[in-house]
Amino acid sequence: MMNAFYEGLAEIFEIDASEVTPALALGEHNWDSLAIVSTIALADDCFGVLLNGQALGNCKTVADIDALVAAQKG
Numbered sequence: 001m002m003n004a005f006y007e008g009l010a011e012i013f014e015i016d017a018s019e020v021t022p023a024l025a026l027g028e029h030n031w032d033s034l035a036i037v038s039t040i041a042l043a044d045d046c047f048g049v050l051l052n053g054q055a056l057g058n059c060k061t062v063a064d065i066d067a068l069v070a071a072q073k074g
Contacts, residue, residue, distance in 0.1 A: 005069075008042040009062065022063035033057075043069055 010017040013029040029035075036056050043051050043065075049072035051065075059065050 005042060005046045006062075008046065009039065009065075012038045012042070020062060022061065022066060024062045026059060026061060026064075039065065043072075047073060049073055 006020040007017045010020045012035050013020070013031075015029065036053055039056060040051050040053060043049050047069055049069055051068050051072060055068055056065065059068065
């Protein structure tokens with residue numbers, strides 16, 4: 001599912017999926033309120049988890065998003 005999640009992030013950021021890695025800096029892309037809402041929906045679709053928008057907005061890298069997802073999955 002992580003592959004589908006990264007592909008979804010690539011669509012949100014309008015970049016090639018090969019560019020999405022845990023080290024990807026969100027601030028270098030369109031990390032705005034629309035991207036955050038889209039990522040919340042993507043995480044729900046891929047993992048069945050509901051991410052907190054404020055916590056997601058504080059993420060700096062894809063690894064930070066991965067950690068939020070892992071924490072929600074338990």
